[in-house]
Amino acid sequence: MSQRTFPDGFLWGAATAAHQIEGSPMADGAGPSIWTRFAHTPGMTLNGDTGDVACDHYRRWKDDVKLMRELGLQAYRFSVSWSRIHPEGTGRVNQAGVDFYSRLVDELLENGIEPLLTLYHWDLPAALEDRGGWLNRDSADWFAEYGSTMYRALDGRVKKWVTLNEPWVITDGGYLHGALAPGHRSKYETPIASHNLMRAHGAAVKAYRDIGKHEIGLVVNIEPKYPASDSAEDTAATKRAHAYMNEQYLDPALLGRYPPELKEIFGDAWPDWAAADLELIRQQLDFIGINYYTRSVTQANDSYPLKAGAVRQPLGTYTETGWEVYPKGLTDLLVWVKERYGDIPMYITENGAAFFDPPVAEGGRVRDPLRMDYLQKHIGAVHDAIQAGCDIRGYMLWSLLDNLEWSLGYSKRFGMVHVNYGTQERTPKDSARWYSKVIASHGASL
Numbered sequence: 001m002s003q004r005t006f007p008d009g010f011l012w013g014a015a016t017a018a019h020q021i022e023g024s025p026m027a028d029g030a031g032p033s034i035w036t037r038f039a040h041t042p043g044m045t046l047n048g049d050t051g052d053v054a055c056d057h058y059r060r061w062k063d064d065v066k067l068m069r070e071l072g073l074q075a076y077r078f079s080v081s082w083s084r085i086h087p088e089g090t091g092r093v094n095q096a097g098v099d100f101y102s103r104l105v106d107e108l109l110e111n112g113i114e115p116l117l118t119l120y121h122w123d124l125p126a127a128l129e130d131r132g133g134w135l136n137r138d139s140a141d142w143f144a145e146y147g148s149t150m151y152r153a154l155d156g157r158v159k160k161w162v163t164l165n166e167p168w169v170i171t172d173g174g175y176l177h178g179a180l181a182p183g184h185r186s187k188y189e190t191p192i193a194s195h196n197l198m199r200a201h202g203a204a205v206k207a208y209r210d211i212g213k214h215e216i217g218l219v220v221n222i223e224p225k226y227p228a229s230d231s232a233e234d235t236a237a238t239k240r241a242h243a244y245m246n247e248q249y250l251d252p253a254l255l256g257r258y259p260p261e262l263k264e265i266f267g268d269a270w271p272d273w274a275a276a277d278l279e280l281i282r283q284q285l286d287f288i289g290i291n292y293y294t295r296s297v298t299q300a301n302d303s304y305p306l307k308a309g310a311v312r313q314p315l316g317t318y319t320e321t322g323w324e325v326y327p328k329g330l331t332d333l334l335v336w337v338k339e340r341y342g343d344i345p346m347y348i349t350e351n352g353a354a355f356f357d358p359p360v361a362e363g364g365r366v367r368d369p370l371r372m373d374y375l376q377k378h379i380g381a382v383h384d385a386i387q388a389g390c391d392i393r394g395y396m397l398w399s400l401l402d403n404l405e406w407s408l409g410y411s412k413r414f415g416m417v418h419v420n421y422g423t424q425e426r427t428p429k430d431s432a433r434w435y436s437k438v439i440a441s442h443g444a445s446l
């Protein structure tokens with residue numbers, strides 16, 4: 001393979017999220033989030049795992065930034081816990097919470113690492129859930145208020161902002177299937193929560209334009225859907241699945257409309273949204289963040305309400321989370337984004353895999369060849385998309401650290417750095433050492 005060259009300024013980094021690594025969820029005046037509440041509800045998470053300690057990053061943040069510098073990271077994507085900033089969700093500001101993230105940002109900058117800040121990575125203040133959460137249309141104002149607090153505190157030091165992380169997972173997991181906080185199971189609530197999340201996205205971007213002077217975008221998890229056969233049923237099912245996961249958020253954000261398949265999927269549960277709502281949602285964005293993990297070979301089935309589902313590939317390689325390793329899907333997806341939405345700049349804001357890692361060997365080594373192979377092939381797929389004309393500005397590996405995988409608890413390890421949850425010792429895996437070389441060579445060593 002000829003040497004791969006990445007664009008000048010292409011940012012190499014890693015990503016995490018507050019609830020998954022910080023621990024100390026109620027420290028220094030913070031309020032509870034829906035994940036604090038959900039994880040402490042018996043039966044909601046594997047082994048009853050909670051974010052009470054996680055990777056103890058709330059206390060070990062300075063050492064973690066030192067580790068990022070040692071690995072040569074150029075950027076670090078993290079999220080802010082809303083309920084550390086506004087313990088009741090709105091109104092009173094908890095300055096100790098703002099100060100935590102201000103110190104973190106300063107430490108990143110002092111170590112030559114660019115911060116990418118995600119405002120919402122699933123941890124809604126519990127106080128707002130008690131007021132209806134994302135089912136309440138006021139949530140757009142709540143979110144814009146919270147975003148404005150953070151813009152005023154950090155804009156200028158933070159120059160790349162993200163409003164929402166993966167609205168599809170928030171609603172499919174938290175409102176339709178109940179696997180994620182707040183654990184609702186309603187075909188009728190799902191479109192309402194989804195729409196209000198996007199209204200909140202729009203309101204937060206509008207607020208940013210009045211306060212901020214840099215860049216703001218949206219992060220979506222999308223995956224290419226390939227029909228399992230050329231039958232009419234599988235073709236139609238693939239179209240529905242594509243609209244439901246891939247177009248449902250990017251279309252309103254970038255085109256100001258929803259794909260028509262959503263009315264077909266949700267039927268009488270899909271309201272006729274007001275045009276003013278779509279105008280609010282469609283705000284000029286500076287970039288789109290793409291979280292990519294896998295593809296879906298899709299067939300028609302009797303699943304509710306989508307009537308479509310993935311077919312396991314007999315010759316496929318699968319990760320610990322049951323996702324097929326399919327790098328070409330990332331290239332196909334990025335080209336699709338460019339073709340459908342134009343030349344909007346993109347970042348790969350998450351890409352990575354959980355594999356069964358061996359314990360830390362003598363001398364502090366963690367051999368993770370499957371993860372290295374996954375990363376090498378997927379970063380190569382990003383390069384292929386760049387060669388195809390996609391404007392991709394960076395790659396954030398998921399994840400910096402092994403961390404709390406939501407309802408799956410600590411059972412899945414996505415980190416390039418191993419975390420011993422008993423001692424909190426961090427040990428860079430072989431993949432971290434390999435990634436450091438990729439960064440140092442700007443991709444040439446891939």
Ligand SMILES: N#[N+]C[C@@H]1[C@@H](O)[C@H](O)[C@@H](O)[C@@H]2O[C@H]12
Pocket residue numbers: 017020165166221291321350398405414
């Ligand atoms: N599962 N999994 C790994 C990873 C999850 O840990 C992140 O929080 C999400 O943004 C996204 O789902 C991807």
